[in-house]
Amino acid sequence: MLAQYKDAVLFVFGPAEPFSASEKQQLIQFVKEGGILIIVADIDGTGSNLDVFGARIVPALLRDPGSYEKRPDFVVLKDLRGNLFRGVSSILTNCPSYLTSSHSILGIPTLEAAAYTSRQAYPDLNRNGSRDPDEESGSYPVIAAFRYSEARGKVVFIADPGIFINDIIQRNLPFVRALLDWAAQPEETSLGISAGRAVLLDLTHTGHKPEIWLWSACLTDKFLPLSLAVVIMVAWSGWSRKQKPVTRPEGRLITEMRRCAKLWRAKTRSDFSLPLLVCYRHFLRRCSRLMGVEPTAEEVLKALQNNLPKEAENAARVIATCHLLEQRVLTVDIETAEKLIKELREMETKVEAWSRR
Numbered sequence: 001m002l003a004q005y006k007d008a009v010l011f012v013f014g015p016a017e018p019f020s021a022s023e024k025q026q027l028i029q030f031v032k033e034g035g036i037l038i039i040v041a042d043i044d045g046t047g048s049n050l051d052v053f054g055a056r057i058v059p060a061l062l063r064d065p066g067s068y069e070k071r072p073d074f075v076v077l078k079d080l081r082g083n084l085f086r087g088v089s090s091i092l093t094n095c096p097s098y099l100t101s102s103h104s105i106l107g108i109p110t111l112e113a114a115a116y117t118s119r120q121a122y123p124d125l126n127r128n129g130s131r132d133p134d135e136e137s138g139s140y141p142v143i144a145a146f147r148y149s150e151a152r153g154k155v156v157f158i159a160d161p162g163i164f165i166n167d168i169i170q171r172n173l174p175f176v177r178a179l180l181d182w183a184a185q186p187e188e189t190s191l192g193i194s195a196g197r198a199v200l201l202d203l204t205h206t207g208h209k210p211e212i213w214l215w216s217a218c219l220t221d222k223f224l225p226l227s228l229a230v231v232i233m234v235a236w237s238g239w240s241r242k243q244k245p246v247t248r249p250e251g252r253l254i255t256e257m258r259r260c261a262k263l264w265r266a267k268t269r270s271d272f273s274l275p276l277l278v279c280y281r282h283f284l285r286r287c288s289r290l291m292g293v294e295p296t297a298e299e300v301l302k303a304l305q306n307n308l309p310k311e312a313e314n315a316a317r318v319i320a321t322c323h324l325l326e327q328r329v330l331t332v333d334i335e336t337a338e339k340l341i342k343e344l345r346e347m348e349t350k351v352e353a354w355s356r357r
Helices: 021-032 168-183 224-240 252-264 273-291 297-307 309-326 334-355
Strands: 009-013 036-040 053-058 061-063 071-077 079-081 098-104 109-116 122-124 141-148 154-158 199-202
Touching: 021 036, 036 168, 053 109, 053 141, 053 154, 061 071, 071 141, 071 273, 154 168, 273 297, 273 309, 273 334, 297 309, 297 334, 309 334
Parallel strands: 009 036, 009 199, 036 154
Antiparallel strands: 053 098, 061 122, 079 109, 098 141, 109 141, 141 154
16 A cells, blocks of 8 residues: 555556556555656556556657667667756667657646657657658657646656666666656655655566666665665565466467467468468568668568578578468468477577677
8 A cells, every 4th residue: 555655756667467446546646645656668568557647658669860879779868858867968778669748637747857869769650660751750758757736746757668677777877876866855744854755666567576776776875774674575575475477478479370370260271371471571570670670581681691690591491481482382381380480489589689789
């Protein structure tokens, strides 16, 4: 229950499960009474489930040819406005989305701080790795902090959980510390005593536990005693409950194969070409986005030869087979298709691992 944690800082990381009506009401009351809510949401999660606070996460990935690192979807935010970003020169993102305004039930929202892309950014709506006529270029907000006319607290939206993962967090530590310093500014208590804020983490709506760096690197000495006590209490309550193991997703390729098999009803037929072609085209789109090339077989194969030469030979064989399928020169049965889909999935996993180096 949040009622006992007034004036605390609550992080909601990558929510993967929807919030109930009761939980949303608790969050609204939490912000009304002076709490700081920081929502780090993915477009594939339930970010829009919390748009009652005046912002909505758009289900589209941004690319920014004007400000990026390695690839245009690794957008670097340099247009940082507001004291939330004090001492921060840039923020590295990983396939971010962006924010638009929505209705707030806490009164008129006022934008207190925001981080924008460059003016060359655009939403890659069809995820083909290039700008199309209907994808408008402009400066898009990825991070925004709001305060409200009918609430004492504030809400921060961050439209990219990738800011806090893997090697990217090392680059973004100045931002993480600045965020916590800004959120945990001392408040006057009812007795007139200045006190720091406790830090809470929502572990109930995400499919993974936060990284250990959050405890060690980002808790400043201003509020360490309070936050450490709360962290221990929350962690103990989570570990003491018997939770169902999280089911790992099978992967987009296998999921797509099963969906197509159900629609095509090919389990009883010898021809299983259509599901394989669907998975093959998904493989080209995914790898082209990860390697920053056009989503064609030639470009993907060339990128594999340059970056993953050990995989290029196997990829050439599978791509050649799928090309013949597209030309209707041959067909494949279900066993052959499943074998080729497995190989596509393994190559996609290796490309994704390469892209994160």
